[in-house]
Amino acid sequence: MEIMEFCKKVKKGLALYTGEGVSVSIKETVKNNGVVLHGIMVTEKGRNVSPNIYLDDLYETYEQGRTFGGIMEEVFHIYEESRLGENMDMGFFLDYGIMKDRVVYKLISYENNRELLRQVPHIRFLDMAVTFYCHVPKEGMENATILVYDSHLKVWNISKERLLKDAGKNTPRILPPRLLSIEEMMQEIFVHDACGKEEAGSGGGWLPDADGDGTGLKSKMYVLGNREKLFGAAVMLYDGVLERIADTFGRGFYVLPSSIHEVILVPEGKGEDAAELWKMVCEINATQVEPEDVLTDSIYRFSRKKRKLEKIF
DSSP: OOHHHHHHHHHHHHHHHHOTTEEEEEEEEEOGGGOEEEEEEEEETTOSOOOEEEOHHHHHHHHTTOOHHHHHHHHHHHHHHHOOSSOOOOGGGGOHHHHTTTEEEEEEESGGGHHHHTTSOOEEETTEEEEEEEEOOTTTSTTOEEEOOHHHHHHHTOOHHHHHHHHHHHHHHHSOEEEEEHHHHHHHHHHHHHHSOOOTTOSOBSOOOOOSSSTTOOOSOEEEEETTOSSGGGGGGSTTHHHHHHHHHTSOEEEEEEETTEEEEEESSSOOOHHHHHHHHHHHHHHTSOGGGOOOSOOEEEETTTTEEEEOO
């Protein structure tokens, strides 16, 4: 069974479950790096928010032998969980006077998103692109984001430069930076897997005051992101962050793009081979990272002396 045939079958079953007054449709969504996800959108009369249930992972488990009945039970559960009790007031998105405190930025690959970048305001950053989105407050929808398009700038009557200025203030405030050693990150993952829960901000944190001698180094690798674990690679853009890390390390470091959500830092001076680090990034991106979460296959180096991030592979 092909994915679209599977979607049609799920659509039919969900339509029977929801009954009259509810429209169920198939929707293809283009995500980061041009990845197309298949889903079911459920639109109810009198509601202005429609749940979108992605089916690609469910389709994969179906192909591996899971029963269709089991698939539909999970779809029904997702639908009930995703429904909102009340309509959401989206009027704020039309008023930049309100929006300006919610707009933030993220980093994506420039080359892999050329089609998208024709439609959205962006700033070139090395071989990446800075794009913008609205961070919806958690009380409305947890971790919901609304991508900013060129058409929005016309409605708001603002420039791309104004957007960048506001996002530059908001992003570090809304999504504070977070640095952990690789050992702390693995411990956090272990605790999460063992306990089935995740404590934001546990293990590690932001940097102590820089001492400049590198004596504080306790690991060969560090993970840099934000406390929400959402589009954390953009922390590289925060004013003074990379400089402060270099001063605390007492040396420059390599930046390996783990995903759009975080990057790996490797302090210099331990006999690193840049070519081998690049091969490692390429292999991990190809085998371990979801295609829509890949940032780039490049690696970068931050020079403490030059106070500058440069692409080296």
